[in-house]
Amino acid sequence: MCTISIAIQKGGSGKTTTTVNLAAALQRMGKNILLIDADPQANLSQSFGIEEEPVNNLYTELKKEMSGEDGELRNAIVEIRPGLSVVPSSIELAGAEMELVGVYSREHILRILIEPLVSKYDFIFIDCPHAIGLLTVNALVASDHVLMPLPGEFLPLKGVHSFMRHFEMVKKKLNNRINLLGFVLTRFDERKLMNLRVREALSELHENKVFNTSIRSNIQLAKAQEAGTDIFQFDKHSHGAQDYQLLAEEFLTRLTPSQAPPVETNDQYEKLLN
Ligand SMILES: Nc1ncnc2c1ncn2[C@@H]1O[C@H](COP(=O)(O)OP(=O)(O)OP(=O)(O)O)[C@@H](O)[C@H]1O
Numbered sequence: 001m002c003t004i005s006i007a008i009q010k011g012g013s014g015k016t017t018t019t020v021n022l023a024a025a026l027q028r029m030g031k032n033i034l035l036i037d038a039d040p041q042a043n044l045s046q047s048f049g050i051e052e053e054p055v056n057n058l059y060t061e062l063k064k065e066m067s068g069e070d071g072e073l074r075n076a077i078v079e080i081r082p083g084l085s086v087v088p089s090s091i092e093l094a095g096a097e098m099e100l101v102g103v104y105s106r107e108h109i110l111r112i113l114i115e116p117l118v119s120k121y122d123f124i125f126i127d128c129p130h131a132i133g134l135l136t137v138n139a140l141v142a143s144d145h146v147l148m149p150l151p152g153e154f155l156p157l158k159g160v161h162s163f164m165r166h167f168e169m170v171k172k173k174l175n176n177r178i179n180l181l182g183f184v185l186t187r188f189d190e191r192k193l194m195n196l197r198v199r200e201a202l203s204e205l206h207e208n209k210v211f212n213t214s215i216r217s218n219i220q221l222a223k224a225q226e227a228g229t230d231i232f233q234f235d236k237h238s239h240g241a242q243d244y245q246l247l248a249e250e251f252l253t254r255l256t257p258s259q260a261p262p263v264e265t266n267d268q269y270e271k272l273l274n
């Protein structure tokens with residue numbers, strides 16, 4: 001019933017890990033989830049053991065829609081298990097950025113593809129690439145919320161700053177219903193001063209928008225990804241599983257409406273970053 005982009009303009013910040021394991025936690029809680037792999041790296045698809053590029057994938061359906069035919073995402077859905085399905089990516093998605101440029105209604109293609117599926121799932125998550133190109137813009141236009149995972153370090157904070165400018169632009173010009181659901185600190189270690197400082201700074205800039213649940217650094221999360229499965233299947237007693245379970249619970253409570261605090265100004269970021 002609602003669509004969430006997992007995005008931030010910074011590579012390796014935990015987007016895919018969060019998409020996979022938040023979705024798995026929600027599925028275990030009885031929710032029906034669809035994941036869309038919008039990153040040409042296809043890490044989300046690989047995280048669920050989809051190694052071979054399927055004949056139908058996000059690119060094939062985008063391509064049809066771009067060329068005036070009707071693309072159908074349901075043709076590309078791979079069921080991982082009941083309640084959890086994936087629309088896999090393709091390396092050709094890298095070229096879609098360029099192909100989209102000349103297309104009519106280019107920012108809305110993914111929204112058009114997702115629309116018929118929205119009522120069939122409790123949540124649709126879109127795992128975005130780290131660059132703000134047309135794929136990420138398409139994801140934001142298709143979404144009700146954006147969730148931003150980031151490690152508690154200085155450079156990702158810069159990524160937030162840059163991303164927020166694009167987010168505001170998309171909200172103003174293309175999709176005024178999109179809401180910043182919040183920030184999730186990943187690879188978090190409360191013994192690291194930098195992690196704590198970044199958490200504090202973000203909380204000051206975006207009141208109520210930093211999830212209380214942070215995801216601790218946990219090697220099992222990386223191993224699960226390598227093994228092509230989620231953390232609950234791989235090691236349900238790990239810190240990673242505990243943290244993503246808590247995150248899923250907080251996610252559900254935060255989704256209740258009525259929180260629309262103003263997005264902070266660039267000045268406040270400048271002050272913080274300089
Ligand atoms: N909490 C964590 N503890 C330990 N390792 C983690 C944690 N979260 C993510 N990782 C590892 O860090 C790496 C990057 O994570 P991930 O792929 O989720 O980032 P990403 O933001 O999706 O990257 P990209 O921008 O390339 O798509 C992966 O190897 C992942 O297994």
Ligand SMILES: [Mg+2]
Nearest residue numbers: 015016039043
């Ligand atoms: Mg990723």
